Amino acid sequence: MTSDLHHAQPSHPVTRRAVLAGSVGAAALGAGMGAPALAGGPPDARAVHWKRGHVFPMVSATGKIVVADVRELDGFDRLLLISLQGLVNRDRPEIYLILDPVDETWIPDLPVRATRVEDPFSLLETYRDRVAGAVVYDIDSPHTINLATTIAGLRGGIVANAEQVQAHGLSVLEDLTGRFEDDPAAVHDWAMSTLWPECTREVLVGLPPTHTVTVEGITWTELLREEDRVTDSSNLDPYTVDLSGSLGADAIFLRLSDAFPQDGWGPAVHAVEVTADGAVIASFVPGTDEETPFLFDGSGSSTKEGLRFADGGGSFIYRVEVPSGTSAVSAAIEVENQFVISATDQAPTRVEPFASFRDFSVATGALVSWLPPSGASGSQFEDLLEQVDPGTVYAGWFSNDVSGEWSGVELCSRAGVIVVAADYYANASVLSAIRASTRATPSARSTAAPENRTYLTLTIGEGDNIQYCQRHMRELWDDPGRGAVPMNWTVSPLLEDIGPALLHHFQTSATENDLLVCGPSGAGYTYGDSWPEDELAVFTQLSGQYQKRTGLDVVYAYSTPVPGGAPPVLPDWVLESYAEDVELRGIIQTDESGEISDPGAAVPLIGTFYPPGGVEEFRSELLARIQEHDGDGPLFLAGLINAWNWTPSDVVALVQGLPEDVEVLLADEFFDLFAQTA
Template identity: 45%
Template sequence: MVSRRTFLAGSSAVTAGGFGVFQALPAAASDNAANALAEVSRLLPSFGRPGRLHYGDVSKLSGGDQTLLTTLQGVVNRTRPELYFLFNPGGPDGPDAKWLADMRLATTRYNDPLDLVAKYRHRIRGAIVHDPAVPDSLNVATTLAGLEDAVVADADQAKAHGLRIVKDLRGVFDNDRVKTYRWQLENLFPRCNQRLLTGLPPTMVVQAENVDWQEIARETRQLRDSSNRGFYDLDVSAKLGKEAVYVRFGDSFRDDGWGASVLSVSVKANGTEIARFLPDTPEEAPYLFEGANSSIGGEGNRFADGGNFWVYRFAPPAGTTSLVVTVEMWNQYLVTATDTAPTRIEPFPFFRDYVVASKALVSWLPPNGPTGELLTEHFNKVGPTVPYAGWFSNDVAGEWSGVDLASQGGSPVIPADFYMNGTVHSGLVAPISTKVRQVRRITPKNKVYVTLTFGEGDNVQYCQRRMRDMWDDPRRGEAMVNWTISPLLAEIGPGLFSYYQRTATANDLLICGPSGAGYTYPGSWPADQLTAYLELSGDFMRRTGMDLVYAYNHRDESGWVAFPEEIAQGYNDHTPLQGIIQSWEGGDLLVRRGGLPIIGNFGAPGKAAEYKAALDAHIADWDGASPRFIACGINAWGWTPSDIADLAPLLKDPYELVLGNTFFDLLNRVL
């Protein structure tokens, strides 16, 4: 995934202690959706139906100015959505612009979006000033902005826009993250929305413009078995002359997820060693310029797959003419170097409109160690099935431990840290059909039945951005594929869900993303709370016409754990599911439990030809005496519908490609 996410409280229109109105969506106009939506209490907040939208392109603004505007958006849109921003660099062809056009609302464009601060100054009390020296103060400022009807700004912004300072956080906190967020939990949470927790990074890494990266080393073979492991001398002398040299490690084959892996680093300037360290140690820290998009492996190695990378910064003594970095490295590495600082740190602006408008508490607590213990206290403060929206630090490792911690606390996760204009999308009225797609029934034969599924659908920002880009691929519909999607879009983005549902071809099937109503690991839930999550999932699946799910369970030291009988029975009892595709590396799981067929997903690297070769190897032991079933997971960040269209013609006899509903119809008849 990027490589990710109550209930039933009161009536369909609830005012929660000044937290804004959580109301049922107005009636939809398709099938029985009107009654279905009107009768179900909301899990997530809505801020009214948008009318005229004042909008502008903020993609060229700094993160600080974007934060100022998104927090303004949160205060203004809480009453009724009026502000919308284009964050994407794609301009008129980007997702933000496309969704705005699809809404068919009256709009007013502002060439300088910062003019909107003056226009709406009368709607805010002033500014909460964060402390640039303490990044986490920006999250505290965001929480306070929601409570105080204010925007988040630094001191210079407040002065430039003539904003009264409501609260000045400069000098209030130090860089003790646990102490900062404990103060917030104890002093601000009692005033906050008790039905939503959020997690956002306070800062982001922004790529600098016009950086010249020189290739230093590349693995040209697709190797994933560490067979090229060795010590490599990387001569980066060509980039000497300025203050420092920046060395980036990435993936030479970005579509299959086996990038550079490094276990040790030493650096010599003019033959004299100036640095030696192992990844993920205190000795590495002074040199790790950018590491958020990399992970730590089982040997303590640092690695980055796909589009991810990390950067080391080395500042040799003045007069250095030779700089050589020696690394123990393997797999599909791509090493480049530059003499220009490739990134800068800015405030992280995204999703803050939704946080401010809902008056939610926002934190950023890595889910291990003392910060993880404090995050657990957050989950313990709220009731079962109260969602956690945003994300976790430390990439994939943070995902696994963070989602597991949330699951133990009874909170489904909504990956939403890059979800933009949520206050607008949540209030849009759009028809969502409750009808389940009719199954194309076929007679079982002794074939290999294959169904292909794009992952990542639990991730609402993926549904908003990457999925829309893929959906617009002109070759979509040429071949059958399942698309995971979040049923929670029925509340946080009904227009998005409606668009995909209405424009799906006969070869596109929407199925529920992990693992129901929000990303979670059911096996990690407290036993007495899991039924509430499954009931919630059943409600959302019925509201969105879905009866299949891609799901995770939980992990132990050996990997993913198969759903036990009792959890499968819970899904069968409380949801409309016909079957479950379970995340399962290797694809060798196929059982019937709780009355449901459960099959593990099969995955392979590369594109069409390599994927087909992996399938052939996977079925080499099949005797052809009975049907064989393979649920293929497709990398949503690396593949497109064009790639699916390339793969489909290769799946000739004994393969037969089918949609997920036909696949599980067959399984239910033969398993």
């Protein structure tokens, strides 16, 4: 998220009856906009139900799982089987799918009996009697994948394409082929008028219909690289590169990536002009209509004020068709900061359905949408948010990376809707059913007096992101450096509902140098200062309940980002709401320079110190900050660690290189001392 590279790659106060299934008639589907509401109701027995004070559903407990490995399957087949998983698990949770190695890693830690099947497609035969039929999407109108997912959840079907229907002998429940133009706005309007009346109001799901997948074996030729660490745009200039060596059959692919992915200051492109034998064949400014025909893959980038940028592991690719017989091609690229320019003559990615997390939407009967929160679709997104009560969850993610995150979370916060980053979270429909204790008690408060020295607490971010907790956090947790020095680990208390065995593992395997703290900004990701003031208690009360049950008494919180400026300090009324409803030692707030320091606030508040770069850059800036301190009284610094580019072993290297008068503490003891300086 934002500068924390959250997505380098986000509840109801009153229980309402969730409509988890319905019936969509073929006539209604064919009627187009304004078709009548769906008819029908839920079956007699369901494993999924909603409970007061919980933002995700309770799922009936299971003691066994059937495991299938789908790592070798493409997105089309994954979509088929993940929709089957959701359909089966909503009645009797048991299917667990391995999408990547970390899903395999978790199996020994799950308190269930696991049975494996060799052929994942055998699940279709095993559970064929559960399937009412296939809902067929139209890949030429990609947003019908979200329509098909929603309909499958309402009608008891699975999601398939025409080829899969034939290959697996599936009956057709509904066929969306050719019914919709490739017009996302019109598809969404139809979904709202036709499907929304029968969808659950307890949760909204936001998933991209498709995503790009890297093609193996592609060779990139590096053409130009910024050798220095430049983060201030001082190298902005047009750079000319020769593309003649990448001439293919008909097109050249041009990639911009980050020369120093550790610090989040990758390439920012202002203009591109490509010439073939002296004639201009492409000329555009990023983010404009002129760029669209040439943007082959922008999924790892964002646009802002006439530029396109990509940080960390992100990149973006342009495709330029070259006239037959061309002998010389060059590109003039106006770019700044830490860039790498590469080219190839082969298509480096392909488009597939985005399959992850769809088991959850099928199991819950949720509407699946994909509405970029800015631009024309922003008003549709706002209208959707107005359909649900404050405290409802929007689970999934947003388009356009950082800027989409900022605008999306802000719109949700204004509507009182809580964001949970969940688009790559796997097996939600069965992990919710695997019981494990998540009760925990915070440590006793310390009464020790602070000394005249530097106190440092180091927090690994991203913990509100439940797919991070499931995937990358587990990889970091297994790093041999963990436990050697004090580290705070942000985690989502919502795992109590949607992955209790995962949270239990972190709780029970933590060392005395590991402290779990609550990720932004409590019971889900939100900007408290963007909430309606008279509704924020909905969020803080939910946070208080979750954090008390899971023993999290430090929270890492965000305020509404200001593009190009420092995040505002959380206002008094937000801090007072936390103080009223959440038992907190303190709040760590996003603030890259670490300027915020208010031990006497309603809840002790401190900003994050977050210098870009690796261990040496962090240590250098940290020591400079300590040097600036006049030494009159203790200095408290809350360092933020980039979860995507650091490991616990890196944190150990950082701490071992600090002076003896710097004491590194866990956040609970840190705030106990910090509060005494008020």
